[in-house]
Amino acid sequence: MVVFLINMHGEPLMPCKPKKARLLLQEKKAKIVSRNPFGIQLLYETNSYTQEVNIGVDLGAKHVGIAITSEDKVLAKGKVELRQDVKVAIETRRTYRHSRRNRKTRYRKPRFQNRSRENGWLPPSIQSRVENTFFWIDKFYDLVPHPALTIEVGKFDVQKMIDPDIAGVAYQQGQTYGYHDVRYFVFARDNYTCQVCKQKGKILNTHHLLYRSHGGSNRADNLVTVCTDCHTHENHQSGKILGSG
Template identity: 40%
Template sequence: MSNFVFVLDAKKNPLSPCHPSVARKLLKQGKAAVLRRYPFTIILKKECQKPTETIKLKLDPGSKTTGIALVQQDKLIWGAELIHRGQQIKDNLLTRRQIRRSRRNRKTRYRQARFLNRTRLKGWLPPSLRHRVETTMTWVKRICKFVHVTNISVELVKFDTQALDNPEISGKEYQQGELFGYEIREYLLEKWGRRCVYCGIKDVPLEVEHILAKSKGGSDRCSNLTISCRICNQLKGNQDIKDFLSNQPSLLEKILKQSKQSLKNVAAVNTTRWALFNKLKETGLSIETGTGGRTKYNRCRLNLEKRHFIDAGCVGNLESLKLLTRQPLLIKATGHGNRQMCGINKYGFPIRHRSRNKFYKGFQTGAQVKAVVTKGKKVGVYLGRVLCRASGRFDIASHQGRTTGITYKFCTAIQKKDGYNYEF
């Protein structure tokens, strides 16, 4: 089951998405034409009335991947998983900083370090975190151009308000309601790979286990918690983990090392969630917020698999959810290159200069093209991303590999470069 197809009328007004078979029929009859490949969008050759159906855009923001879903009448009709490049941005900035500092220390010709002359605006975020907000907003605005979205649901707050179900609830019971433990348990499942850390078994009920037993002074901090199957949990009991795994030193070292893993991804989501929420309010659409516990509760209650786009569909209040697609569009942020005109070596000295011209023979590196080679040693059809050269002989990278030396005369542009890679 693939994603539904976005539909625009002759004046580029968004209509309700249609099933792929309906889109195929419209294209064959000549009533529509392809407007965009990713996400696949067709444009009709006549003007239509504005749709009246309610379509919700649901978001499950994450540190590495953000789930996106379109839900129409409790049916998930379109899904996508947006892969961020925040870590890549951080690594690039770190490399640049190290090179600059090394040049300053060698007293080579370079500007002096500047201090106390820059002020950060209110709500400032590091580039690696700001990227997550801006990339998500790019796709929210892009989807709103192709679909008549009526409201947006986003996972925002940590804790659920139990007072909605029971106004008299108070004290400890207020926090330990129907969703108690879902946030911590979900974090541990992701951290430890959804399998028992001692025997490695999967697809069985897993329990939260203390590395250092509470009876011996252990705490409930995430760094002291792991997951295990019931058998291993009972075998360990309150033993010290070093005694329990005395015959498996490599596994012991792995568990102790991974238990001290930082909460970097959790901190990234918590830092950017309000910035994303404030940006979403600027769209003018009604915003619904939900908790991570409610999302998991809905997914478990409906017996759905763990996927980012399915989690997005389960955000907020939900009675039922029928999946009309199980093949989400995978969107990987790659950026538009960099502004560095002079390439440098590992010591920071210039070794090459880059051309200012990005277009060759009407094509740009990174664009999606289709090449139909009719003669020569490379006869065939090639579909993928193009790497342009001034000579006019391009390389095409596809899932089958890279094909070199394809003449631009055989190439036809499918979609311009927009800073993202697409696949299913």
């Protein structure tokens, strides 16, 4: 890792090694201007030799990966964890307000006639991700010289990857269409029969063929019907009938 460096006029320079930054701070030739990421500012005039720096951003739903490179060297890399509690926080606020109204205590009056949305409106959870992502991009822009930004955006049509001929309303009618949830679909697909002992009339569970801890999903094609008599800790051990996940 490196320490970000700016000159005494606030202009970014090439990052330096932690050892050099530590010596500059000990000799009172620099001061700390940022702690996350860590950056210092020089307190004396110096040459401003710089190189082109690329900021690479890999977007995700829960994390954003950021890598800073110059020529063939990786100067810094890290992962930003995005907030996942925005929707829950808004629902909690709504519950508190509703409770205050029912108790006839002091509250903000409900607003129903003025709830217009501006152009470009995004749901609060998405807006939080966008603002958080650009917050970190702007922060690194201020710490590196001549930055060039590269953003990797992955778009996948998962349903079309499974069924290349899918079109139209079929996108709303997936594997579990018409069932309460994926478990009931799996039970019906397996004819309410345990796939281990091949018996009916027992209490049923769904078992992951490829365990979640190994990268398996909750899709129906990764689930199988198993009764409680067979869905035991012993059968999940390595070498047993359910231990292949």
